[in-house]
Amino acid sequence: MNPSSSFISRRGFLGKSLAGTGAGLVLGAPSILRAANADGSDKIHVAIVGFGKQATVLFESMKNIPGLHFQAVCDIWDYGRKAGMQKIRAHQGHTPKGYSDIDEMLATEKGLDAVVVATPDFWHSPHTVKCLEAGLNVYCEKMMSNTIDGARAMVRAMEKSGKLCQIGHQRRSNPRYRYTMDKLINGNKICGQIVNINGQWNRAVASSQDIGFNPKLTIPQDVLTKYGFKDMHQFMNWRTYRDLSGGPISDLGAHQIDIFGWFLGVAPKSVYASGGNDYFKKREHFDNVMCIFEYDTPQGGVRAFYQVLTTTSAGGGFWESFMGTEATIKISEIASASSINREDSAPPWDDLVNRGILKRSAAPPKPPPSADVVASYESAPPEGFELPGGFNKPAHQPHLENFFAAVRGKAKLNCDARHAFESEAPIYWVNPSALRGQPIQFTSEHLSV
Numbered sequence: 001m002n003p004s005s006s007f008i009s010r011r012g013f014l015g016k017s018l019a020g021t022g023a024g025l026v027l028g029a030p031s032i033l034r035a036a037n038a039d040g041s042d043k044i045h046v047a048i049v050g051f052g053k054q055a056t057v058l059f060e061s062m063k064n065i066p067g068l069h070f071q072a073v074c075d076i077w078d079y080g081r082k083a084g085m086q087k088i089r090a091h092q093g094h095t096p097k098g099y100s101d102i103d104e105m106l107a108t109e110k111g112l113d114a115v116v117v118a119t120p121d122f123w124h125s126p127h128t129v130k131c132l133e134a135g136l137n138v139y140c141e142k143m144m145s146n147t148i149d150g151a152r153a154m155v156r157a158m159e160k161s162g163k164l165c166q167i168g169h170q171r172r173s174n175p176r177y178r179y180t181m182d183k184l185i186n187g188n189k190i191c192g193q194i195v196n197i198n199g200q201w202n203r204a205v206a207s208s209q210d211i212g213f214n215p216k217l218t219i220p221q222d223v224l225t226k227y228g229f230k231d232m233h234q235f236m237n238w239r240t241y242r243d244l245s246g247g248p249i250s251d252l253g254a255h256q257i258d259i260f261g262w263f264l265g266v267a268p269k270s271v272y273a274s275g276g277n278d279y280f281k282k283r284e285h286f287d288n289v290m291c292i293f294e295y296d297t298p299q300g301g302v303r304a305f306y307q308v309l310t311t312t313s314a315g316g317g318f319w320e321s322f323m324g325t326e327a328t329i330k331i332s333e334i335a336s337a338s339s340i341n342r343e344d345s346a347p348p349w350d351d352l353v354n355r356g357i358l359k360r361s362a363a364p365p366k367p368p369p370s371a372d373v374v375a376s377y378e379s380a381p382p383e384g385f386e387l388p389g390g391f392n393k394p395a396h397q398p399h400l401e402n403f404f405a406a407v408r409g410k411a412k413l414n415c416d417a418r419h420a421f422e423s424e425a426p427i428y429w430v431n432p433s434a435l436r437g438q439p440i441q442f443t444s445e446h447l448s449v
């Protein structure tokens, strides 16, 4: 594939719109299911690599998708591998093959169609590239890699192999996010001109502590060393180490900074970040990061503020807020944290309500003018609305459904590796900006494959 076919190429990458891709990013290689199974069934044969906490969540969603046969599990940890195999046995009635090493699995297993990779971030690129080179389709969790070069290698391997590679930015398939972008922001332009974005993932200090382990379930040191972990603490807490992960800004921020660029349809032109070890002083990664991305859109400039804080739950967890001249849409994977507010000065939305595009919020009516007004310029309170509803599925299921439908040749991927790279590339520059204490103006060298 020609790299310039995407919105970031080494020449002239800034400000190019995703509109040409339908902005839904429904791109992907053609389908790829083997011609037929020996037993004549059309089951998709799946292996899961890395059966930890996230693979367990993904498996619960995959159980709801018909036509999947779980053939193999690969995990270096006996405990994780056996637990995963038991879950699969309970679901499909027989036990998948178990492996501790991906090379052995790929050399031994015949007839696989797809691999779900949910290992720690620093293993994503080697695992995904191996599977693509072996002719398999891959669903790999975000962040694509702990390094931008690792992510670049995944895009190249996908395009060279012609196989599918979906990256686990599951909001890209979330019906509420897709409805908000297609119907509200682009279709009916309810925000007016989006001028600012706010996003956060704030987690209480109690939820951000190091993960412990049962001494009876440790991994032998030679196995830890072979797979890049210096000890059990690092194995359990790989997210806090620089060589293994990008830290909170990539682990949590990736989900939401992805949405900024996806909804706006352009790449940012700069980032300015600040971070510190304000509480978890011994961690290699910043525990708190704040950053500002600047975008040039056809409507004008947009400034997007993002913070990931591991020492407070203030502000209600995680969400993205698109603030326009006529309305603000706050959206989150947690439906109850979402809201839509029309500015009092914007044209009324009766027509949108009558057409069923929005519902008036059941929230209490606007309060009467208060006696304690402090400024004559105070804004009138906005009016609350909500989505029509019917969007309830487990968070990861629609993205997995999209992947397996693409494997069957019945859909295009919502977030293939190239489009995931475009969204993730700016995130790799947040920590460098914070470490240098300087803004970074993006050039094609920063953002292109």
Ligand SMILES: NC(=O)c1ccc[n+]([C@@H]2O[C@H](COP(=O)([O-])OP(=O)(O)OC[C@H]3O[C@@H](n4cnc5c(N)ncnc54)[C@H](O)[C@@H]3O)[C@@H](O)[C@H]2O)c1
Pocket (backbone or CB within 6 Å): 049, 050, 051, 052, 053, 054, 055, 074, 075, 076, 077, 080, 081, 100, 101, 102, 118, 119, 120, 121, 123, 141, 142, 143, 168, 169, 170, 227, 235, 236, 251
């Ligand atoms: N999309 C989302 O919302 C979301 C949420 C959580 C985690 N994630 C991602 O999922 C991935 C896994 O996160 P987690 O919380 O499950 O981590 P985890 O540490 O709980 O699980 C990782 C598993 O991989 C195994 N493993 C490590 N190295 C391996 C190797 N070389 N070969 C085979 N197995 C290996 C470990 O033994 C463990 O069972 C991460 O990339 C994370 O960013 C995504």
